[in-house]
Every structure is written in structure tokens, then in C-alpha cells.
Amino acid sequence: MAETVHSTDTTPDTRVGAQLAAQRRRRWRDRAIGFGAVMLLIAVWEVAGHMTPDIFLSPFHRTLIALYSLTVDGTLIRATQNSLIVLFAGLAASVVVGVVIGLLMGRYERAAWVLEPYVNGLYAAPTIAFLPLVTLWLGLYTAPKIAIVVLIAVFPILKNTYAGVATVDQDYLEPAASMRASEFQIFTKVILPAILPFVMAGLRLSVGRAVVGVVVGEFFTRQSGLGGLIVQYAGSFRTAEMFVPILVLVVIGAVLTSLVGYMQRRLAPWKESERDPGI
Amino acid sequence: MTPETAATTEVPKLRVENIRKTFFRVERDRVTAVEALGGVSFTVRSGEFVSVIGPSGCGKSTLLRIIDGLVAADEGGVFVDGKKLTGPGHDRAVVFQYFGLYPWRTVQKNVEFGLELQGVPVAERRERARRNIALVGLSGFENHYPHELSGGMKQRVGFARALTMDPDIILMDEPFSAVDEQTRELLQEQLLDVWEKMGKTVVFITHSIDEAVFLADRVIVMGARPGRIVETVAVDLPRPRTSAHRASPRLLEIRTHAWETLRRGIIEAKAGLEGVG
Amino acid sequence: MSSEALEAARTRAIAQARNRRNSKTLAIFLTAVAFLLAWEIVGRLSHPMFMAPASGVVAEFWRGITDPRARLWNGFLQTMSVLVPGFLISCALGIVIGVLMGRINAVYRALDPFVTVFYNTPRVALVPILMLWLGIDNTLKTVVVILAAVFPIIVNTLTGVRDISSSLTEPARSMGANEAQILRLVIVPAALPFIIAGLKLGLGRALTTVVVAEYFSSISGLGGLLQSASTSYNMARVFVPAAILALMGILIDALLGWIERSASRRYR
Known part of the structure; x- marks a missing residue:
């Protein structure tokens, strides 16, 4: 009984906290993906630059x-x-x-x-x-x-x-x-x-x-x-x-x-x- | 059709005389005429609270706009203290159904707006606005923006703005139709409370019979096509009214009578339409 | 209201509406006449290097379509042969990618950074490097058109698809629709205004970019004609391809608007 009362008391707070944390994680993950994508683009650019003459594309x-x-x-x-x-x-x-x-x-x-x-x-x-x-x-x-x-x-x-x-x-x-x-x-x-x-x-x-x-x-x-x-x-x-x-x-x-x-x-x-x- | 409720010898605060208004919609060369108001007359005593109810399309909102001067009548006139009106004036203020607040202004600035337009000095209008914000129970929200408020709070801002203009007559156009039921009842009681204190004349448009009867001294029941007054029902409930009165037998009796009247009006209008068609 | 008064008011309302329509037509007509007249007068008064009169432009246009040496037809067809396939490919690619990104989260997350980067890159800045890579023939220009047009189409389709609330998809799903049916019967119709807006945006960018590419390489299409006319300081000849390009933009835009209207009428 005491436990139930205790959990109803804190559940809303913890739930909000968990949701905020999840949101933050998602935001960071999206940022990481964006960053990774730009890195990938740069890597392709670098490699392609090495494989082609400079007048075409330099690294x-x-x-x-x-x-x-x-x-x-x-x-x-x-x-x-x-x-x-x-x-x-x-x-x-x-x-x-x-x-x-x-x-x-x-x-x-x-x-x-x-x-x-x-x-x-x-x-x-x-x-x-x-x-x-x-x-x-x-x-x-x-x-x-x-x-x-x-x-x-x-x-x-x-x-x-x-x-x-x-x-x-x-x-x-x-x-x-x-x-x-x-x-x-x-x-x-x-x-x-x-x-x-x-x-x-x-x-x-x-x-x-x-x-x-x-x-x-x-x-x-x-x-x-x-x-x-x-x-x-x-x-x-x-x-x-x-x-x-x-x-x-x-x-x-x-x-x-x-x-x-x-x-x-x-x-x-x-x-x-x-x-x-x-x- | 309407028996005069009280033989008044003094000049009424507001007199609406034989108002007619027809709207035309033109598409190509086909014209549809909608007779919004077909000769509406009534008077309101100073300090009286009058509700106007009617089915949608009975022209009650048009009537309110004609009284305020926002819309011109085709025929007839509106008189305040016996003087014929020609347009909007500071003796009347409207509380709009859609609140009519400006989203880029804080509560304080919205309530001040009318005074600002009149060129009232800053200090004075700030003070008057603050007083009325307190009166409607929104102290502490002066610097909030409308989008941060609930519907009920927005309408209290609208009401405070009307009060701040210090008009003789407050015209309310279904002010509580956009808020939920519980809030609505609280707002009604608050409105009565403020009205008892200020002694303003109120014309209150609504489509809720309960609301009309609970608030008003008299309920004007309108019918549609054309908009006209079917009957005026006196509400002889004691003042001040509280939520306890909502369940009083007398109120229910008046409510039933008003509903019968309203229904008769709707059925007549339908029959009239079928007769035309 | 008495019946005569009502009748009078009705007549007044009709007369007012008719007057309004008439004065609108008249205003548009008079402005157009005044504009052409002013153009003609200014054109006649100024040096042909700075301004050509309206009549001169019309004459030049006539010469353009009757005299094969003017290469106007040629230029028009060259521009169209780049614009039409480039734009159609952009439409197909843009709508497919946009829908995929809108419906499948993994695709969205993988592609969104690239789309954002390229959407915000001023596409004309890439024209010189693309010329270096692809030469100055039609392949170049088609690629340039696709690069210009595809990203706004993707972004708008994506926005439209993501904007669809579950209140539209849930009933379909509860009635047992599969993903393909939801796509065809709910998503595409609901996102159509966004998609069409994207197509209009893409078209604008495609036209602008094709003109820049042609102007830059200066040997083909209406942009090439524009460039050679401007170096010969012949104003009448400058106006003709410019006007045709403007008309192309207006007509295709109107066509897209018509498609949107007739489609949305059908859905309603």
C-alpha cells in the first residue's frame, strides 16, 4: 500500500524526466546523424579528389x-x-x-x-x-x-x-x-x-x-x-x-x-x- | 406581438426601433437576399441585463453590430438616452465571441488599447487597465500574451478591455461560446458579480437558454428568416444570483417557457421556408 | 421590408456587383494599354541600345518565328529539350524521395542532412564546376535542372506527407488498408497541395538555372540568344527571348495550378 502511494506520488515527475531525457537523446542522435552525413560527404569529396586530376576536383x-x-x-x-x-x-x-x-x-x-x-x-x-x-x-x-x-x-x-x-x-x-x-x-x-x-x-x-x-x-x-x-x-x-x-x-x-x-x-x-x- | 414589460415614462438607456437589415449575395446576375432582421424593436432600461437568444441565422449578431454601429441598418434607428446613433462610440463597448485580442500585445496592452486610441495619458490608462484586470481576476497576468492564456482567461481580458472603456452599455456577442462548460459557469457568475458592482447596462447575445435565463432580467427570444422578436420573457429571479439559483424551480419553469417559445419560432420559420420553396 | 423597397435594394445590389466587375475589367484593360503606350513612347524616344518600342519587339518576335536565321525556334526547342526531361525527372525523383522520407523514419534521418545542405546551396554557384565536369552539352544542363528543381520538390513533398495527421490515416488503417493503399488513397491526395507548391517552386528554380547555364555557356537555347543579343546591344532582340522565357514560366505555373485545382475538386 505504502509503495503504491509512493509511486503515484513520484510517477508524474519521473515520467516527465524520462520523456525529457528521451527527447534530449533524440536531439543528440539527430545531430550526430547530421554531423555524420556531412563527414561522409567530405570523405567522399576527399577520396574522389585523390582519384581525379586536380583540374577536375581537388581533395x-x-x-x-x-x-x-x-x-x-x-x-x-x-x-x-x-x-x-x-x-x-x-x-x-x-x-x-x-x-x-x-x-x-x-x-x-x-x-x-x-x-x-x-x-x-x-x-x-x-x-x-x-x-x-x-x-x-x-x-x-x-x-x-x-x-x-x-x-x-x-x-x-x-x-x-x-x-x-x-x-x-x-x-x-x-x-x-x-x-x-x-x-x-x-x-x-x-x-x-x-x-x-x-x-x-x-x-x-x-x-x-x-x-x-x-x-x-x-x-x-x-x-x-x-x-x-x-x-x-x-x-x-x-x-x-x-x-x-x-x-x-x-x-x-x-x-x-x-x-x-x-x-x-x-x-x-x-x-x-x-x-x-x-x- | 410583444407586450411592453414595463410602462416606462423616463427615456430608456437603449432604444432599438424597427431595425431592418437585408444582405444580398451576388453571384453573376443571380441575387440571393437574406433578410437578417425584419423590423426589430425593444428598449433596455439603464442598468438592466438583457439577454437575446435565437436559433443560428436569426440575425442576433447582426443586431449587436448594428447597436454598436459597426453595421448600418437599412431602416430604423438605435437611440442611446434618446439620441440617435450614427456609428461606434465610447458609450458602448463590445465583448466579441472571438475575443478580439491582439496577439502582439500583452494583456495589459490589450486592455489599454481603447484608451490608447483615445489618447488617454499613459499613466492614467495603465492605472485604469490595471484596476479592471484585477476586477476580472487576472492580476499577475498583465505581461502575458494572449496565446499563453486559456480561452476563459482570454475572454476575461476582452471583458476587462470593455470595462476599461467605461461605457454605459456593454454589448456581449456569445462571449462564452468558445470555452468549456465548467469555465463557462464560472465566467457567468463572475460576470454577474462585476455587473452588480458596476451597474452597467448589458445586452448579452447567446444561443444557450440556460445562460440567457440565469444571467438576465429579461430574455428576448428571436426567430429566424426574417430575424424578429418572438417574445420577451421576464426573469423574476432574485438578485444577486449565485450558482444555487441554477437549479431553482422558478428558473426551470422560465427556461421551459423560453424553450417552448424558441421552438415555436424555429418551427414557424421552417414552415415559412417550405411555404416559399 | 416592403416588397418595392426590397426590389429596389435587390436591383441596387445587382447594379453594384455589375459595376464592380466592369470597372475591374476596365481598370485591367486601361493599365495594360497605358503600359504598352508608355513603352512605345519611351522606346521611340530613346536610343535603340537602351530601349526598343513595343512595336519593335513585336516585329522582332515576328521575324524570329518566320526567319530561320534568327534561331528563335532552335533556341526555344533547345531550352525545352533540357527543361522538360530535367523537370520531369526532378518531379519523379523528388516526389518518390519525399514520400519515402516522409513515411520511413530511417530514410528521413539518413537523407535529411544532405537534402538540407543541397537545398540551401545556391545552385547557380555550381554551374561553373558542373560545366567543368560535364561539358557544355545537354547532359550538363539537364543535370543542372535536376539539381535545381529536385530539392524544393523533395522538401515540400516531405513536409506535406509529414503534415498529414493521424486523423486521416487512422480510419483507413482501422478499415484494414495496407501501406500501399494508404499511400495512394490518403497520403498523396492529402499532400497534393504541398507537392504542387513544391513543383511550382522547383519549376521556378529550374527555369532560372537553365537560363544561367545557357547564358554562361552562351551557345544554345533562349539563354544563349539572350546573351548574344545583349552583346550586340540590340534591345528588341533582348526582349524576345526574355519575354518567351517569362511566358514559359507563367504558362507552366498556370498549368500546375490548374492540375492542382482540378485534382482537389475531384477529391472534395
Whole structure:
């Protein structure tokens, strides 16, 4: 009897503890598997690099050495700086353009009528195809690169903002109207905070696209930055060096995406359960 | 159809006069007209608690929105203290079925919202909000966000927000329909408690007969298609009411009568529909 | 309400709805006209190196499809011959891998790290090394298309499959459905919106990447035409392949949207 009482007293605690421990174990196991997978990829790279001529693929450790030497001689730092300037300027411009147009379309039916066909069209179209136009109009330096980033990255932000404004429905507007909010107050105190998580979700989708835009811009306008390095090393068959900027780009994309994701959770904890379906 | 319950010589707090509202749904060139309200009139005395019940689709929520001024009536008018209304005002506040809280605002900030819109100084609105949060029993939750609260707590925040506006009339739109049965009863008792203290005029929309009868001085029973008042039932139970009254024979009697009335309204509406079809 | 008043209100509602429809059509039409007109005027006023008028682009397009020397048909077919097989292979691979990863935990754990790494790698950055490995013929471009398109399809299919709650699979299982039946009758229909969204995303990436690959190798396809036109500073000729590529994206996207709508109508 005493034993039964004792066990009912402690069971919930121990059960919770056991569950937490199991969860922790699972998390560590998943991390270990992820780490193992990356190690495997690197091992295959290393072995394949030894089996093929260097102009085709050089082993992973050479890329590590190249990473070191390119960092030390400043090449990599300069290129990364150049790319980041284009990336951040492009993303900032995308947010401004996307949010403004998205708000216009969401708030004013007529703006949506007029703009929606073009926005949908440009979203579905490979806007990269307008690259020659951009270079012919804006030249070869920083402006066309930023323009290309915006052309590629603006649409997820725009569409998400628009969708966000459209879902700011009666549930948020009616109480404000009942409490006699002015049009300006509805805008600043209801609509803007309500769409923030949508804008962030759009931005998260835009980061990957923006990195592509930076690379394309740096490939095809005046070569510069990390994209320029890729073309330069590929052209001279220096495959060990060539993978350095690629790896940096992967890291930039991953870090920025998870940073935006983190901000999204911090700024809109009530949206935690909602995922974007990858559109 | 409705006998006047009390011959009032003074101006009623709220007078709803012959409200009509028809909604049209247009698809291509086919128009379906839904007559949500077909001439609704009633009055509410100052400090009175009136419940409105009716089957779904009887326009009771539309009626509440017309009283608040969120929706314009096609015909008729709403008068507060004898003055005809033209839109939402600070003399009325709504407690919404869906709570109507802003997820990016804390409990404190949600309760302050109405005062913030009016430009009430920070210190004053903080103090008033705090007082009403305490009144609904949520002290200590000021800095929580709505998603951290249960449904019942959310609705108490909604109620505190309405109280903080210090309106004469509180309009409640099925406020407890999204919470579970036990919480609902506690909330009802708490509402009565606060109402006894504050002496506000309340119009309470619900689809629960028990709730309507337990809370109100009078129950307005509505029928559907078009929405109209079938009968007004006076609830002559003593105040203050407690959970003990829930099982009183008198309440059950009134409840049965209200249910009969409601059912008659539903059957009439059905017959009317079949007659049209 | 009196019957005349009701009738008047009804007439008003109809008129309002019709007005709304008409003004929408009018607004779209007027904007398109204004846009074309502005394009024409700006094009005529500016140097042909910077801008071609709308009429010039139409003329150039006409020349492209009638004059074999313009290589427009050729370019279009080359791009399609890379895009279509590449995208179809990506669809098949992506959906199969996505479903397997979504249904079988071991597969998920084994593949997820690789999918995450490649999903987040800017695919265009790999174009130069792939050219080195695979040459500049269609094999290269097909591989590039698959690399670009397959990962979003995998990720979306996977998300869709994992998103399906047990409230959908449990009834089927309790009625004795086997894994294959559950897959065909429950999982795929329920995950379809996600899968289609993934296909749209994959298509966008495929198109972008094929253009970059062609532009980079500059000898084939619409991307190649784009590149050669831009070096000849002929704006009208730049616009034509760009517009065709844009139209391809819009049309295939619309097709996928149509498939999703008609499929989901059938399931409902």
C-alpha cells in the first residue's frame, strides 16, 4: 500500500524526466546523424579528389588550405564584403518595395486589380531573363547587381505581405472599429503588427533567392565578390580555390535564413505553430 | 406581438426601433437576399441585463453590430438616452465571441488599447487597465500574451478591455461560446458579480437558454428568416444570483417557457421556408 | 421590408456587383494599354541600345518565328529539350524521395542532412564546376535542372506527407488498408497541395538555372540568344527571348495550378 502511494506520488515527475531525457537523446542522435552525413560527404569529396586530376576536383583538404590562404591574403574577405553589401542592399530594397506594394494591393482593391496580373506573372517568370536589360540600363557596377537581387528576391516578400494584409480580417479590424480607431491608427496599430510575421516569413524565403541573385549578378556583370571568384577560379581550373567562395555562400545563406527564422519566432511568438508551406 | 414589460415614462438607456437589415449575395446576375432582421424593436432600461437568444441565422449578431454601429441598418434607428446613433462610440463597448485580442500585445496592452486610441495619458490608462484586470481576476497576468492564456482567461481580458472603456452599455456577442462548460459557469457568475458592482447596462447575445435565463432580467427570444422578436420573457429571479439559483424551480419553469417559445419560432420559420420553396 | 423597397435594394445590389466587375475589367484593360503606350513612347524616344518600342519587339518576335536565321525556334526547342526531361525527372525523383522520407523514419534521418545542405546551396554557384565536369552539352544542363528543381520538390513533398495527421490515416488503417493503399488513397491526395507548391517552386528554380547555364555557356537555347543579343546591344532582340522565357514560366505555373485545382475538386 505504502509503495503504491509512493509511486503515484513520484510517477508524474519521473515520467516527465524520462520523456525529457528521451527527447534530449533524440536531439543528440539527430545531430550526430547530421554531423555524420556531412563527414561522409567530405570523405567522399576527399577520396574522389585523390582519384581525379586536380583540374577536375581537388581533395577537400586542399580547399581547406585554400580557405586559409585566401583568408590570410585578404582576397576572401574583400570578396565576401562586396557580396554582402550587394546582398544586404538588395534585401533591404526588396523589403521596402515588397512591403509597400503588398500593402497597397492588400488595402486598396483597385491597386490589386491593376497590379496582380503583373506581380503573378513576374513571380512565375524567370526574372533572371531580364538580366541583359538590367545591365544595359544600369551598367556593370553595384546598381545592376542590387537590381537583380531585388528582381529575384522581392516576390516572396510582396506576396506574403499581400496575403498578410488580406488575412487581417474582421477579427482584428472589428474591435478597432468598435473602439473608434482612426484610419491611421488602424494602419499603425493593427495592420503593421499583424503583417509583421508574414513579412518575416517572406523574407526568410527571399534570403536563398537573394544569394542566387548576388551570384548571378557577380557572374554576368562586372565580375566581383564571391561569384566573381567562382568564375575566375573555374576559368583557371583551380578547383580547390573555387569551392571556397561556394562554401562561404552556403554558410551565408544558411546563417541568414536561420537568423531571420529566429527573429520571426522572437517577434511573433503567437505564430509559432504556423509554418509557411514553402511557397 | 410583444407586450411592453414595463410602462416606462423616463427615456430608456437603449432604444432599438424597427431595425431592418437585408444582405444580398451576388453571384453573376443571380441575387440571393437574406433578410437578417425584419423590423426589430425593444428598449433596455439603464442598468438592466438583457439577454437575446435565437436559433443560428436569426440575425442576433447582426443586431449587436448594428447597436454598436459597426453595421448600418437599412431602416430604423438605435437611440442611446434618446439620441440617435450614427456609428461606434465610447458609450458602448463590445465583448466579441472571438475575443478580439491582439496577439502582439500583452494583456495589459490589450486592455489599454481603447484608451490608447483615445489618447488617454499613459499613466492614467495603465492605472485604469490595471484596476479592471484585477476586477476580472487576472492580476499577475498583465505581461502575458494572449496565446499563453486559456480561452476563459482570454475572454476575461476582452471583458476587462470593455470595462476599461467605461461605457454605459456593454454589448456581449456569445462571449462564452468558445470555452468549456465548467469555465463557462464560472465566467457567468463572475460576470454577474462585476455587473452588480458596476451597474452597467448589458445586452448579452447567446444561443444557450440556460445562460440567457440565469444571467438576465429579461430574455428576448428571436426567430429566424426574417430575424424578429418572438417574445420577451421576464426573469423574476432574485438578485444577486449565485450558482444555487441554477437549479431553482422558478428558473426551470422560465427556461421551459423560453424553450417552448424558441421552438415555436424555429418551427414557424421552417414552415415559412417550405411555404416559399 | 416592403416588397418595392426590397426590389429596389435587390436591383441596387445587382447594379453594384455589375459595376464592380466592369470597372475591374476596365481598370485591367486601361493599365495594360497605358503600359504598352508608355513603352512605345519611351522606346521611340530613346536610343535603340537602351530601349526598343513595343512595336519593335513585336516585329522582332515576328521575324524570329518566320526567319530561320534568327534561331528563335532552335533556341526555344533547345531550352525545352533540357527543361522538360530535367523537370520531369526532378518531379519523379523528388516526389518518390519525399514520400519515402516522409513515411520511413530511417530514410528521413539518413537523407535529411544532405537534402538540407543541397537545398540551401545556391545552385547557380555550381554551374561553373558542373560545366567543368560535364561539358557544355545537354547532359550538363539537364543535370543542372535536376539539381535545381529536385530539392524544393523533395522538401515540400516531405513536409506535406509529414503534415498529414493521424486523423486521416487512422480510419483507413482501422478499415484494414495496407501501406500501399494508404499511400495512394490518403497520403498523396492529402499532400497534393504541398507537392504542387513544391513543383511550382522547383519549376521556378529550374527555369532560372537553365537560363544561367545557357547564358554562361552562351551557345544554345533562349539563354544563349539572350546573351548574344545583349552583346550586340540590340534591345528588341533582348526582349524576345526574355519575354518567351517569362511566358514559359507563367504558362507552366498556370498549368500546375490548374492540375492542382482540378485534382482537389475531384477529391472534395
